[in-house]
Amino acid sequence: MLYGTISEYCTNASCPQMAAGDCRYLWADKKTTKPVECSAPEYVDNLMGWVESQLNDETVFPIKFDSSYPKKFKEICSTIYKRFFRVYAHIYHAHFKQIQTLGADAHLNTCFKHFMYFVLEFKVRANTHRTAASFPLAWLTLRCPCLA
Numbered sequence: 001m002l003y004g005t006i007s008e009y010c011t012n013a014s015c016p017q018m019a020a021g022d023c024r025y026l027w028a029d030k031k032t033t034k035p036v037e038c039s040a041p042e043y044v045d046n047l048m049g050w051v052e053s054q055l056n057d058e059t060v061f062p063i064k065f066d067s068s069y070p071k072k073f074k075e076i077c078s079t080i081y082k083r084f085f086r087v088y089a090h091i092y093h094a095h096f097k098q099i100q101t102l103g104a105d106a107h108l109n110t111c112f113k114h115f116m117y118f119v120l121e122f123k124v125r126a127n128t129h130r131t132a133a134s135f136p137l138a139w140l141t142l143r144c145p146c147l148a
């Protein structure tokens with residue numbers, strides 16, 4: 001939803017690589033044989049489609065009372081969160097000035113804070129790359145002592 005506010009600025013021309021600063025993110029799913037480079041909007045589009053397919057897959061997110069969760073449930077959730085984190089990282093690195101111009105910076109920060117609270121509370125591995133991970137989190141800890 002937040003990404004939609006800057007989607008007109010995040011195009012194949014402006015963001016030909018999905019990146020946050022020096023970190024470049026590749027896309028991989030069952031359709032790819034190896035991780036592939038793509039633009040930021042292509043990455044986000046792939047991500048939304050992939051997450052929707054995960055949420056609709058009853059073998060991953062069972063809806064029947066007597067069903068069990070798969071052994072890889074936490075791993076799948078961590079991948080979802082890692083990829084969503086990359087979108088936040090991209091927005092903070094590449095589009096924060098546009099977010100501020102739109103007056104959506106407080107909303108972005110609140111959404112990201114809630115996202116990180118969930119990640120920290122449930123120890124979901126949102127990102128393994130410290131450089132990309134440290135920027136928004138370090139930025140927010142300056143403003144939110146409870147995250148420090």
Ligand SMILES: [Zn+2]
Binds near residue numbers: 010041
């Ligand atoms: Zn972008």
